[in-house]
Amino acid sequence: MSWTWFHRLGSPPYIYRLAQRLTPWFAWPAGALIIAALYGGLVLAPPDYLQGDGFRIIYMHAPSAWMSLMVYTTMAVAAAVGLIWRIKVAHAVAASCAPVGASFTLAALVTGSLWGEPMWGTWWEWDPRLTSELILFFLYLGYMGLRGAIEDTQRADRTSAVLAVVGVVNVPIIHYSVSWWNSLHQAPSVMRLGKPALSTTMLAPLLMMLLGFTLFFVAVLLVRLRGEILNRERSASWIREALGT
Amino acid sequence: MGGYAAFVWPAYAVTLTVAVLNVVWARRSLAQAVEAARRRLAAGGGDS
Numbered sequence: 001m002s003w004t005w006f007h008r009l010g011s012p013p014y015i016y017r018l019a020q021r022l023t024p025w026f027a028w029p030a031g032a033l034i035i036a037a038l039y040g041g042l043v044l045a046p047p048d049y050l051q052g053d054g055f056r057i058i059y060m061h062a063p064s065a066w067m068s069l070m071v072y073t074t075m076a077v078a079a080a081v082g083l084i085w086r087i088k089v090a091h092a093v094a095a096s097c098a099p100v101g102a103s104f105t106l107a108a109l110v111t112g113s114l115w116g117e118p119m120w121g122t123w124w125e126w127d128p129r130l131t132s133e134l135i136l137f138f139l140y141l142g143y144m145g146l147r148g149a150i151e152d153t154q155r156a157d158r159t160s161a162v163l164a165v166v167g168v169v170n171v172p173i174i175h176y177s178v179s180w181w182n183s184l185h186q187a188p189s190v191m192r193l194g195k196p197a198l199s200t201t202m203l204a205p206l207l208m209m210l211l212g213f214t215l216f217f218v219a220v221l222l223v224r225l226r227g228e229i230l231n232r233e234r235s236a237s238w239i240r241e242a243l244g245t
Numbered sequence: 246m247g248g249y250a251a252f253v254w255p256a257y258a259v260t261l262t263v264a265v266l267n268v269v270w271a272r273r274s275l276a277q278a279v280e281a282a283r284r285r286l287a288a289g290g291g292d293s
Contacts, residue, residue, distance in 0.1 A: 034264075042257075047247060054249035060260035100267055107263040111256040118252050216264065223271040227278035239282050 010087045012229045013238040019222040019229075020242075027219035033212030040205030048202075057115040059205055062190070063213040064108035068136055069171055071101030071217060075143075076168035079161035088232055089225075091157035094164055095147060096224035100217060102140035109133060120184050128177035129185035132170060139167040153232055 008014045041059035048055035075097035082090035112130065113123045124130065143160050150156035178187050189197040190210075196203055233239055246253050 052249060053247040053253060056246075056249075056253050057256045060256045064260055064263070099270060103263045103267060107260045110259045114252045114256045114259075118249060213264075216267075220267050220271045223275050227271075227275040230275075230278040230282045233282075234285075236286055240286055243279060243282060243286075245283060245286055 010085075010089055012089055012092075012233050012235075013242065015089050016226055016229050016238075016242055019226050023219055023222045026215045026222065030212050030215035030219055033208050033215065037205045037208035037212055040201075040208065045202045045205055051119060054115070054118050055202075057111055059209050061108060061111040061115055062206060063209045064104045064111055065133070066210055067104035067213055067217060068101060068108050068133065069174060070214065071097050071104065072136060072140070072164075073168065073171055074221075075101060076164045076171075079164035082157060083161045083165065088157075089229065091161060092225055092228035092232060093221070094161060095157070095228050096221050098140055098144050098147070100220055100224070102137065102144065104213075105133065105137040105140060109137060116184070122184075125184055127184045128181040129174065129183050132174040132177050136167075136170055136174060139163070139170060143167070 037059065041056055045056070047053045075094045078090045078093035078097065081087055082094060109130075112133070116125070117123050143163050146163055147156045147160045150159060177183060178185050190203070190206065198206065230239065
């Protein structure tokens, strides 16, 4: 079996150019899906029989929460790959993930709060799901703070990677918190065994939004990754060529 | 919005603002890295 593809994935010039080429292929479908899902969620989907139009917050809250977990998992896996195989590009991927994940975790917390007040009668509760999601936000901030505090990039990569990998234990805790403990938060309606608990007109925009946000993350990651690669590279020849200088 | 407008619209505004900011921040961080790399090249930096 040839391992050249694997080695190419660790090559900064190759990844830089690949990221450049792939970005529009993720960005445009992401934009189209999100716009279509907005129309589906705000116009086509009927009001919920219990929550009325308030349920429409799901189309912002669930994808933001999904991003918070998916981006953290991506970051932790990339950090682990970087630590184990000492691949610079993997550390660059991990570093690119953090601001995206942190901002969507904040969006999940704020939209959750905006949903909690009318439905539960409270903006915030020290509930397992809410608290573990808040811890995730602090993990992202800690990761970024740690990176910012260490000037040497290689040392920043390795040290922050350890935090990212250790913190990943929080991801299953968040996901299963609603099943393990008594929680105000509802149990999963989509990511569960068996049929989703939503009707098709409500579910389709949600699935489109989840896919749209995922593609959006990849597009943003690819743009950030190019910057991170440039910051780590000192080999002038390919950079000169890539920048067209 | 059946009485929920004060909760639904801010939720949409916050999330979509976060999405737009992510695009702006990502482009800015790439532009800054490109600028720094150009400066290094102009200063004769680099190993090769």
